[in-house]
Amino acid sequence: MGVRAVIMGPPGAGKGTQAKLLQERRGVPHISTGDILRDARRAGTVLGCEAERYMAKGLLVPDDVVIGIVADRLGGQNHNQGFLLDGFPRTVPQAEALDRILDEGGEQLDAVVSISVPEDELVRRLAGRRVCRQCSTMFHLEVDPAARLARCDRCGGDLYQREDDREETVRARFDVYARDTAPVLRYYGDAGLLHEISGVGDREAIFQHVTASLP
Ligand code: AMP
Numbered sequence: 748m749g750v751r752a753v754i755m756g757p758p759g760a761g762k763g764t765q766a767k768l769l770q771e772r773r774g775v776p777h778i779s780t781g782d783i784l785r786d787a788r789r790a791g792t793v794l795g796c797e798a799e800r801y802m803a804k805g806l807l808v809p810d811d812v813v814i815g816i817v818a819d820r821l822g823g824q825n826h827n828q829g830f831l832l833d834g835f836p837r838t839v840p841q842a843e844a845l846d847r848i849l850d851e852g853g854e855q856l857d858a859v860v861s862i863s864v865p866e867d868e869l870v871r872r873l874a875g876r877r878v879c880r881q882c883s884t885m886f887h888l889e890v891d892p893a894a895r896l897a898r899c900d901r902c903g904g905d906l907y908q909r910e911d912d913r914e915e916t917v918r919a920r921f922d923v924y925a926r927d928t929a930p931v932l933r934y935y936g937d938a939g940l941l942h943e944i945s946g947v948g949d950r951e952a953i954f955q956h957v958t959a960s961l962p
Pocket of ligand 1: 758780781782784801802803805806807808809810813833834835836837841911920
């Protein structure tokens, strides 16, 4: 039976990187609401066009929209391989909705891992972050550059800078995290599910801390 978990942390903390490692090495499906919304935007769907209005400004997409996405993805099925949610929940109403969705299938969360990183380090990471348009693999201009400029090492796709990683939008995303998402940490702390780890240092060492937090 796989683990059912949430990974949290401010923008640039390394949630996506760690979630992808857990998927590759443990087969735990990685569900990123940000990736789902970016795919919808690229496909030009109604959902993608609506979400774009918020994403471009670093604001949260309305709760009912993202809750609908997660209910579609998680509702009405067994999660024998488990899942790792990345980027959801970001508000207390989303966390409550997740409890209800899981409860309907007789399931509950096993753990919530929160990665913390000092803000000046986050700004540096986001400014240099480049993402593959095709497979969402992440690179960093200084710390983890791709072998060929602007090409993904894994699939050869185009690397680009997320619009919301630009400096002016990053500030708004930090504010949103402090105001709307920090209360979710308290929600899970009260539920006895929260494991807080440092996201500074080597990705492998951080991965050890992530896995040590999971049952
Ligand atoms: P991420 O890739 O997780 O950093 O998400 C990128 C953007 O997608 C966020 O800044 C929001 O605009 C939107 N988004 C992703 N997940 C959520 C969520 N759970 N609730 C609201 N907006 C979200």
